[in-house]
Structures are given as C-alpha cells and as structure tokens.
Amino acid sequence: MVPTLSERWAAFQAGLDEVYAGPYRRTFARAQQEEDDLFLLVVLAEALGVPDPAAYYTAELMPAAYPQFHAWHLRMGLDRTPLEHIRCC
Amino acid sequence: MNSLVLLVIGLAMFTAGYLIYSKFLGRKIFQLDPAFSTPAHEMTDGVDYVPTNKYVLWGHHFTSVAGAAPIVGPAIAVIWGWLPAFLWVTIGTVFFAGMHDAGALWASVRNRGQSMGMLSGRYIGARGRNLFLVVIFLLLLMVNAAFAVVIKNLLISTPTSVIPVWGAIVVAVIVGQMIYRWRMNLALTTIIGVTALYTLIVIGDSNPIELPESTLGMAPGTAWIVLLFAYAFLASLLPVWVLLQPRDYINGVQLFIGLGILYGATLLEAPKLVVPAFNDNVPDGTPGLVPLLFVTIACGAISGFHGMVSSGTSAKQLDAEPDVRFVGYFGAVGEGLLALGTIIVTTSGFATLADWEKVYTEFGAGGVGAFVQGGGSIVNAGLGIPTSLSATILATMAVLFAATTMDTGVRLQRFVVHEIAEVLGTSISKIAATTVAVLVGLGLTFSQGSSGEGGMRIWPLFGTTNQLLASLTLAIITVMLLRKRRNPWPALIPLALVFVMSFYAALVQLRDLYDAKDWLLLGIDAIIIVAALWVAFEAVIAMQKARTEPAEAEDADLISARSGQ
Numbered sequence: 001m002v003p004t005l006s007e008r009w010a011a012f013q014a015g016l017d018e019v020y021a022g023p024y025r026r027t028f029a030r031a032q033q034e035e036d037d038l039f040l041l042v043v044l045a046e047a048l049g050v051p052d053p054a055a056y057y058t059a060e061l062m063p064a065a066y067p068q069f070h071a072w073h074l075r076m077g078l079d080r081t082p083l084e085h086i087r088c089c
Numbered sequence: 090m091n092s093l094v095l096l097v098i099g100l101a102m103f104t105a106g107y108l109i110y111s112k113f114l115g116r117k118i119f120q121l122d123p124a125f126s127t128p129a130h131e132m133t134d135g136v137d138y139v140p141t142n143k144y145v146l147w148g149h150h151f152t153s154v155a156g157a158a159p160i161v162g163p164a165i166a167v168i169w170g171w172l173p174a175f176l177w178v179t180i181g182t183v184f185f186a187g188m189h190d191a192g193a194l195w196a197s198v199r200n201r202g203q204s205m206g207m208l209s210g211r212y213i214g215a216r217g218r219n220l221f222l223v224v225i226f227l228l229l230l231m232v233n234a235a236f237a238v239v240i241k242n243l244l245i246s247t248p249t250s251v252i253p254v255w256g257a258i259v260v261a262v263i264v265g266q267m268i269y270r271w272r273m274n275l276a277l278t279t280i281i282g283v284t285a286l287y288t289l290i291v292i293g294d295s296n297p298i299e300l301p302e303s304t305l306g307m308a309p310g311t312a313w314i315v316l317l318f319a320y321a322f323l324a325s326l327l328p329v330w331v332l333l334q335p336r337d338y339i340n341g342v343q344l345f346i347g348l349g350i351l352y353g354a355t356l357l358e359a360p361k362l363v364v365p366a367f368n369d370n371v372p373d374g375t376p377g378l379v380p381l382l383f384v385t386i387a388c389g390a391i392s393g394f395h396g397m398v399s400s401g402t403s404a405k406q407l408d409a410e411p412d413v414r415f416v417g418y419f420g421a422v423g424e425g426l427l428a429l430g431t432i433i434v435t436t437s438g439f440a441t442l443a444d445w446e447k448v449y450t451e452f453g454a455g456g457v458g459a460f461v462q463g464g465g466s467i468v469n470a471g472l473g474i475p476t477s478l479s480a481t482i483l484a485t486m487a488v489l490f491a492a493t494t495m496d497t498g499v500r501l502q503r504f505v506v507h508e509i510a511e512v513l514g515t516s517i518s519k520i521a522a523t524t525v526a527v528l529v530g531l532g533l534t535f536s537q538g539s540s541g542e543g544g545m546r547i548w549p550l551f552g553t554t555n556q557l558l559a560s561l562t563l564a565i566i567t568v569m570l571l572r573k574r575r576n577p578w579p580a581l582i583p584l585a586l587v588f589v590m591s592f593y594a595a596l597v598q599l600r601d602l603y604d605a606k607d608w609l610l611l612g613i614d615a616i617i618i619v620a621a622l623w624v625a626f627e628a629v630i631a632m633q634k635a636r637t638e639p640a641e642a643e644d645a646d647l648i649s650a651r652s653g654q
Contacts (some may be wrong), residue, residue: 012276013274013275013276015142015144016144016275016276016279018141018142018145018150019145019149019276019338019341020268020275020334020338020404022139022141022145022149023149023153023334023337023402024329024333024334025135025136025137025139025331026136026137027329028329028330029136031328
C-alpha cells in the first residue's frame with residue numbers, strides 16, 4: 001500500500017527526531033543512571049548512617065529500591081552488600 | 090579548463106564507485122548477508138544497540154565524520170596544482186575510503202559491534218590495542234590544537250563571521266530549550282533555528298568584529314585561541330542537551346545547506362580553473378608532492394577517524410548487513426563530495442593565477458581562507474549572493490565544523506585522561522580532567538609561539554597519524570578476509586599504499602623538524618614512526634598466521650557473536 005502524505009510526514013518527523021536524539025542516547029542513559037544512583041543513596045541514607053530528616057518519607061520507598069540495590073552497590077565499588085538487613089549477595 | 094568538467098568527472102566517479110565497486114565489495118568481498126542478525130538486533134538495549142533506518146543512520150554517520158578536515162586538507166593540497174588533489178580525492182574515496190569505512194563497519198558488525206581498538210586486540214594482538222590508544226591520544230591532541238588555529242585564522246580573516254559563529258552558540262542553547270523544556274515540534278524548531286542562524290549571518294556581514302590590538306595584553310590571534318579553549322572547556326562540561334546536541338544537529342542541517350549552495354553555485358556559474366593542473370611554481374619551503382599529498386588530504390580521501398565512528402556507534406545501530414554499503418561506503422562518498430567541492434572553489438574561485446598565488450604564498454597559507462575567498466566569489470557569481478555575504482556563509486560553515494569537532498575533541502580527550510588516571514590507579518574529577526585536556530591542547534597550540542601557528546604546523550602530522558590509524562583498520566580487515574579465505578587485495582592494496590606514504594611522510598617530517606629544531610613535534614613524530622613500524626610488524630605476523638592457519642568456518646562470526654567470544 002502506498003503511504004499517504006500524512007504518513008510520510010509522520011515518518012519524516014520520526015526520522016528527524018531519531019537524527020536529533022540518536023547520537024546522544026548513551027550519554028542520556030548514563031546521566032539517568034547517575035541520577036538514579038544518587039536517588040538510591042538518598043533513600044538509603046539513614047540505613048547507611050547518614051542522618052536524614054526526611055527518613056520518615058524515604059523509608060516508604062525502600063521496598064521499591066530493593067530490586068536495584070545489588071547493581072547499585074556494585075556500581076558504587078562495594079563488592080558485598082554494605083547493609084546487614086539487605087542480603088542481596 | 091572549466092570546473093564543471095571536474096565536477097562532472099568527479100560525480101561520475103563517485104556514482105560509479107557506489108553503484109559498481111561497492112556492489113562488488115558487498116557481494117564478493119564482504120559477502121553481505123540479509124539474513125545475518127546484526128548486533129543491533131542480537132543485543133538490542135535501547136541505548137547503544139538500536140536497529141536504525143539506514144537513511145537516518147547515514148545521517149548520523151556522515152555528520153559525525155564530516156568536520157573541517159575535508160575542507161582544510163584539500164584547500165592546502167591544491168598548492169601542487171588541481172590534478173594531484175583531484176585524483177587523490179576521487180580515487181581515494183572510491184578505492185580507499187569506501188573500502189575502509191564500509192570494511193570497518195562490516196568488521197565491527199561481524200564482531201558484536203566492537204570498536205576497532207577491541208578488534209585490533211583480537212586480530213592483531215594486545216600490543217596492537219595499546220598502540221591504538223597511543224594513536225588516538227595523539228590524534229585528539231592534534232585535532233584540538235589544529236582546529237583552534239583554523240578557527241582563529243578564519244575569525245581574523247573574515248571578521249564578518251564573528252557574530253554568526255558565536256551567535257550559533259546562543260541559537261543552539263535556545264533550540265535545546267525549545268525541544269526539551271517547551272516540547273516544541275522538531276521540524277518547526279529546525280526551521281526557526283536555521284532561519285535564526287542565517288539572520289545572524291546577514292547581521293554579521295554588515296557588522297564585522299575585530300579584536301583590539303591588545304586584549305588583556307594578548308594579540309587578537311592569541312586572545313581568540315584562549316577564548317576558543319575556554320569555550321571548549323565549558324561546552325564539554327555542560328550537559329549535552331544544553332549545547333552540544335542542538336549544536337551538532339543545527340550544524341548537520343547547515344552542512345547539507347552549505348553543500349547545496351556550493352554545488353548549486355558551481356553548476357550555475359561553471360567557473361574556469363585558474364590554477365595549472367600541476368603547479369611547478371610552488372613557494373619556497375613547500376614539501377614534495379610525494380608523499381605529503383597523501384597525508385595532507387586525509388579526510389576526503391581516506392581517514393582513520395572514520396573507522397572509529399564506523400565501529401564505535403554506527404555498527405551498533407545497523408539494521409541489516411547489506412546497509413553497510415549505503416552507510417559506510419556512501420558516507421565516505423559524502424566526505425569526498427565536500428573535498429571535491431573544496432578543490433573546485435580553491436582553484437577556480439580566483440580571477441587570475443596571480444590572485445591565487447597571492448593567497449598561496451607558502452605551504453599551509455592557503456587553507457580554509459582560500460576556501461572562503463574562492464567559494465565566496467563562486468557563490469556570488471552563481472547565485473547572485475553578494476561576495477562578502479557568500480564568504481561569511483562559507484566561513485561560518487567552516488568554523489561551525491571545526492568548532493563542533495573541537496568541543497567533541499576536548500570531551501573525548503577528557504575521557505582519555507580519565508582512563509589514564511584509572512590505569513595509574515587514581516581517580517580524577519571531571520573538571521580536573523577537562524583542565525588537563527585544555528591545557529595540553531593550549532600548550533601544543535602555543536608551542537611555536539604566542540600566535541599559535543604551531544597548530545597548523547601539526548597538520549601534516551595529524552594526517553600521518555590519521556593514516557596510520559587507517560592502516561591499522563585496513564590490516565584488521567585484511568586479516569579477517571585472509572582467515573575467511575576471501576580475496577584480500579581490495580584491502581591490501583590501499584593498506585600498502587597508505588602505510589608506505591604515511592611512513593615516508595613521517596620520515597620526511599622528522600628531518601624537517603630536526604632542521605627546524607622543533608623538539609616537541611620531533612618527539613611526537615618519533616612516536617608516530619615507532620608506532621608505524623610496530624603496526625607493520627604486528628600486522629605482517631597476524632596476516633602470515635591467518636594465511637597458514639586453517640580457514641575460518643563460514644558461520645564462525647555467527648557462533649562467536651552468539652557466544653560473546
């Protein structure tokens with residue numbers, strides 16, 4: 001089937017977006033990961049012994065953070081889990 | 090002779106190269122297989138490995154490899170006359186660069202999208218990989234130093250380009266905001282961005298800006314270089330979406346517009362070539378055509394840097410193996426087009442031979458300035474745009490190329506500094522690593538005096554290093570072909586010529602640098618020579634081994650790709 005003009009235009013726009021974003025995908029992924037790592041540090045601050053006035057709120061986020069915990073401590077350069085109560089490895 | 094003849098023959102050669110030679114390479118040599126599952130499909134991660142439409146990927150690939158080098162090299166090389174430069178650009182693109190770029194892409198695709206550095210470790214040995222790092226470090230250093238001088242010279246010779254060149258930074262920042270903060274449509278944003286850039290060109294054309302005799306005790310040339318490195322320092326530290334990403338994009342669009350203007354004007358005006366085919370009357374101190382031609386024009390004929398892009402990012406996004414022809418080979422043709430356009434404007438954009446000789450007073454004196462001057466008069470005659478405005482358009486185009494290459498160069502150099510720090514068992518902050526990259530670049534630029542002319546003297550050394558890198562890539566491709574018992578000659582012949590010429594050029598330069606008592610560049614040149622010998626030695630051993638060992642099974646790549654070996 002021959003694409004309509006609007007389909008062609010949509011494909012062109014998608015291509016243009018791809019040209020714009022493509023070369024920088026990796027940089028953005030890395031920036032996103034750095035941000036997530038920092039967020040995890042904030043969530044775990046109290047458990048790591050850093051006084052955190054917002055601990056009451058961040059504690060609620062801890063279960064959500066567990067799945068990423070193992071990869072996080074490895075990225076932070078810690079071979080084993082630094083927290084007794086989270087046994088991931 | 091009329092430049093149109095050159096244009097037609099050149100275009101015919103490029104077309105035949107793509108339609109005939111690349112088809113031969115694809116079918117007989119690389120044996121591109123539509124059924125081969127590329128790394129983009131095997132290892133899709135939405136970040137590096139993403140199957141991409143071949144036209145979009147060609148756009149990425151071409152804008153990544155096209156910098157100021159296909160303008161700078163040919164614009165200097167026409168000092169020997171138009172014919173040597175023309176032959177090297179056309180034959181070089183068809184038989185050397187096309188093979189090299191498509192080959193690098195193919196080699197990487199067959200090896201899980203790994204970079205040339207990793208592949209040199211696999212096919213030539215661990216020492217080959219170490220050598221690769223040394224060469225890349227030198228290459229980036231030279232790019233930063235040489236391009237700072239190219240830009241400085243243009244800002245001084247074409248003061249009307251100062252407003253659009255620095256204004257382009259503001260346009261890029263606003264475009265970045267329009268896309269990320271205001272979520273505007275990209276097509277509309279592109280039109281606004283490009284219109285703004287061209288408005289700045291018109292404003293700049295009537296408002297030339299020259300720096301005062303002394304800025305903080307610095308001459309204009311020195312001040313521009315310091316300002317450029319300060320800009321590169323900031324640009325490489327800012328988040329990419331703020332400046333680099335929109336700047337690269339607008340610059341890519343500008344590249345296509347610039348090429349259109351240049352070729353359109355040449356077609357309409359068809360100016361006569363004022364320069365002889367072979368120029369016997371070269372200024373004193375001009376080095377011999379052989380071997381210097383082959384290292385003066387690197388990008389636009391063959392460039393090792395392309396192998397880094399092919400295997401670094403493009404290979405990870407290739408949708409189907411047959412796309413290697415379009416993305417790799419046709420990407421090289423795109424650079425060849427830029428180089429061909431440069432040869433035409435720098436040899437036919439002057440009224441008389443005497444006018445041309447006034448510009449080409451010494452080796453390296455012509456360069457981008459001649460491109461802007463000659464191109465300006467052709468665009469004026471062909472499209473009716475005033476000469477000064479035409480020159481401003483071309484100067485802006487050349488500076489934008491050089492500047493995006495320079496700020497990416499500083500950014501990459503920062504990563505290299507990080508890696509070196511890691512090897513030394515220490516860590517270094519982002520700002521400290523960038524400072525090191527900028528200071529080393531500044532040091533090299535001013536190594537010949539405060540005017541920064543050292544940057545341009547490095548140019549042939551850049552060519553030599555770049556060609557050495559190309560030899561390394563071609564050696565990897567040759568070893569792969571030998572292992573598969575395929576015809577290695579399409580890779581081996583370019584490899585032999587590029588290697589011999591770059592090695593010969595490095596030796597000639599060593600003598601000249603010794604005579605000039607230029608110890609810094611002499612040291613760099615000596616490193617290059619040692620590295621070249623090293624490459625030759627390792628590559629010959631690897632080839633010998635590949636020839637004598639049992640042939641690689643046809644599905645060896647497939648198995649190794651799946652198992653991650």
